[in-house]
Amino acid sequence: MKHLRVAVLGPGGVGGLIGALLARRGHEVTCLAGPDTAAHIGQHGLRLVSDRYGEVTAPAHGIQLLEEPVDVCLVTPKATRLDEALERVPAAALGDAAVVPLLNGLEHMALLRQRYPDARVVAGAIRVVASRTAPGDIRHEGTLAAVQLAPGADALAAALTDAGLDVAVRPDEAGLLWDKLAFLAPVALLTTTLDAPLGAVRERLGAELRALVEEVASVARAEGAQADAGATLAFMATVPAAMTSSLQRDTAAGHETELEAIGGAVLRAAERHGVDVPVTARVVEHLRAQLR
Numbered sequence: 001m002k003h004l005r006v007a008v009l010g011p012g013g014v015g016g017l018i019g020a021l022l023a024r025r026g027h028e029v030t031c032l033a034g035p036d037t038a039a040h041i042g043q044h045g046l047r048l049v050s051d052r053y054g055e056v057t058a059p060a061h062g063i064q065l066l067e068e069p070v071d072v073c074l075v076t077p078k079a080t081r082l083d084e085a086l087e088r089v090p091a092a093a094l095g096d097a098a099v100v101p102l103l104n105g106l107e108h109m110a111l112l113r114q115r116y117p118d119a120r121v122v123a124g125a126i127r128v129v130a131s132r133t134a135p136g137d138i139r140h141e142g143t144l145a146a147v148q149l150a151p152g153a154d155a156l157a158a159a160l161t162d163a164g165l166d167v168a169v170r171p172d173e174a175g176l177l178w179d180k181l182a183f184l185a186p187v188a189l190l191t192t193t194l195d196a197p198l199g200a201v202r203e204r205l206g207a208e209l210r211a212l213v214e215e216v217a218s219v220a221r222a223e224g225a226q227a228d229a230g231a232t233l234a235f236m237a238t239v240p241a242a243m244t245s246s247l248q249r250d251t252a253a254g255h256e257t258e259l260e261a262i263g264g265a266v267l268r269a270a271e272r273h274g275v276d277v278p279v280t281a282r283v284v285e286h287l288r289a290q291l292r
């Protein structure tokens, strides 16, 4: 196994989980964060409490600005913090490292490619339920920990597999990003609209749920993905009724939300391709007004 130097920009639920698992296997993990989180991680390392992996405490560096080269830079802040977080990763320091974002949404891909023209920006998506409970402390619930990567980050894919994650490499970047969004956007938008879990959405907003799934799938197909609304709806029917979304939880808590990265991105992609998405537009506009 190649020993990797991995930078984690935004060591929260997603970044901290992966950072801890990689550091446990001996990779050199450097977390890029604000002063308090960086200092805490530098002193105490990353601590993960996971239903699947147990308790893991693993050493990591904590710094505020990337100055030394790395093999991989995982990009894992929330979309709302991406711009400011990227200030911690100067293009010159990154060189030809693989840059692998695991944010939900898709518009970060163009931003990263524009900002790091010499780096390999490799699309990624993660399915997991993880949260940052304190600086450097991560709680991972359940056993889901599945990462999809586009080609171009082979060493990372091998290291993540070795670290115990379920990893799949798939060639279609649009499919990788839109598969995630085709499920997430309808669930996130409607659980937030109702401020209730998916079971309530299925019962009370079934028609809207179907419409959103179909509209997002149309946009995904226009973007080159092979989206199948029927399959997404069938899968949604099997998901536990208690499922909530981070958009719903963040909205209810009065925190910043990823509404633009999820719902806004669907509307902008629809507009680029001239796809009609009236129900999604109505739902997103309603949520935008609520957040104003």
Ligand SMILES: NC(=O)c1ccc[n+]([C@@H]2O[C@H](COP(=O)([O-])OP(=O)(O)OC[C@H]3O[C@@H](n4cnc5c(N)ncnc54)[C@H](OP(=O)(O)O)[C@@H]3O)[C@@H](O)[C@H]2O)c1
Pocket: 009, 010, 011, 012, 013, 014, 015, 032, 033, 034, 037, 076, 077, 078, 079, 081, 084, 085, 086, 088, 102, 103, 104, 126, 127, 128, 129, 130, 131, 132, 134, 135, 136, 246, 258
């Ligand atoms: N959590 C999940 O289960 C999950 C699952 C699938 C996809 N995702 C997606 O993954 C992305 C990350 O979500 P998350 O839940 O991991 O978020 P999170 O727990 O809030 O973690 C974000 C991290 O970014 C850090 N950060 C904020 N501003 C920063 C800056 N300027 N520079 C450096 N670091 C900064 C935060 O630092 P502090 O610790 O100092 O606050 C925090 O550690 C989102 O797009 C989300 O939708 C999450």
